[in-house]
Amino acid sequence: MARRDEIIAFADELLDVGAFRDYGPMGMQVVGADEVSKIVCAVSASRELFEHAAAADAQLVLVHHGLFWDSEPRTVDGRMKARLQTLFDADITLVAYHLALDAHLEIGNNALLARELGVRVEGPFGDVGVGGALTQPVTIGELAAAVARTVDREPLVFADGPERIERVAIVSGGGASRLSRAAAEGYDVLVTGEAEEPTMMAARELGVHVVAGGHYATERLGVQALAERIADRFGVAWEFVELPNPI
16 A cells, blocks of 8 residues: 555656646646555546446556546536546545656657667657667568557558668657658657658658557556556556557
């Protein structure tokens, strides 16, 4: 058993949340029980997730994509009421870390993707991504296969870069808008979650590969690493809930 506020303070400091201007609040979004013995983590908030957490007797839910976004209406509609009611009824705390969890150079989504793909991280790429060199050059087919193994789904590939890939930029989730920057900084490929409509032609004209492994699929690693770090620090149980999303 651990104190909720101590867990959240630990995660806030670890991820340096104050360094990021996000479009949704990071940290605690809904207050629940003071004491925590089990954490449930997942990529995105949903009523189905909260119901699972309640059934699992969890006191804290940790997600990458939380409930509240600047682009969302301020009205608590039926959908939001049901989500909140599920949390309230089970006395569950909801904690969300978005950009700060993408960017962390040890347990962030992008750093962990880099590790799985054999990319030696040289430093940040853009605001939340990472960039670096492969331990050994590969073809686009080999890199795409490595992405598929890592995210457990076949990626969308625009194979328009060099024959041998040496330098890789990684931005999980919706990172396709960083393609021009990747080209300008000399990367051979951009690995991201989802492509945008202009991505295919931009990749062709810039001469850079794009491998899009899925927004959900490329953001599964960070919440698990953070939950494990919290569990090790505070001696609580944790569980990852897989709610697959084809996007």
